[in-house]
Amino acid sequence: MSPSKQxxxxxxxxxxxxxxxxDEISACFCDLCMRFGGGLQMGIEAKPDTVRxxxxxxxxxxxxxxxxxxxxxxxxxxxxxxxxxxxxxxLELSPGLFSNAGDARLTRVVYADRHPxxxxxxxxxxxxxxxxxxxxxxxxxxxxxxx
Ligand SMILES: [Zn+2]
Ligand SMILES: [Zn+2]
Numbered sequence: 001m002s003p004s005k006q007x008x009x010x011x012x013x014x015x016x017x018x019x020x021x022x023d024e025i026s027a028c029f030c031d032l033c034m035r036f037g038g039g040l041q042m043g044i045e046a047k048p049d050t051v052r053x054x055x056x057x058x059x060x061x062x063x064x065x066x067x068x069x070x071x072x073x074x075x076x077x078x079x080x081x082x083x084x085x086x087x088x089x090x091l092e093l094s095p096g097l098f099s100n101a102g103d104a105r106l107t108r109v110v111y112a113d114r115h116p117x118x119x120x121x122x123x124x125x126x127x128x129x130x131x132x133x134x135x136x137x138x139x140x141x142x143x144x145x146x147x
Pocket of ligand 1: 009010011012013014071072073074075076
């Protein structure tokens with residue numbers, strides 16, 4: 001975990017302060033993340049009780065298990081959060097809220113085999129996890145729609 005980080009959305013109306021921000025970024029190519037993220041969704045895990053967010057945030061319950069939130073003024077994605085199921089309370093913040101992506105690095109791409117034909121994502125040392133393997137690790141996802 002890193003020291004306190006400050007972040008904000010594109011327009012600045014949503015301000016984020018977090019003490020317990022992880023140093024690893026995950027990316028997801030599932031259908032929901034592709035649509036919400038504009039082509040890919042990336043997140044950094046944060047300890048919810050260390051996160052303080054102010055401003056006009058709205059959220060959408062994207063599946064039985066999770067919600068996604070954005071700035072209601074400029075549309076920047078703010079968070080992904082599990083709101084039910086095994087991982088209830090797990091929170092990821094958008095790397096782009098922070099300068100230098102919060103000093104975190106990409107370590108994991110999930111639903112990796114679901115990437116579109118036209119693009120892909122690489123990092124310095126990245127695990128690529130297929131839909132099949134990810135859902136085998138997370139069988140509760142099949143209780144709802146994918147994450
Ligand atoms: Zn904004
Ligand atoms: Zn996803």
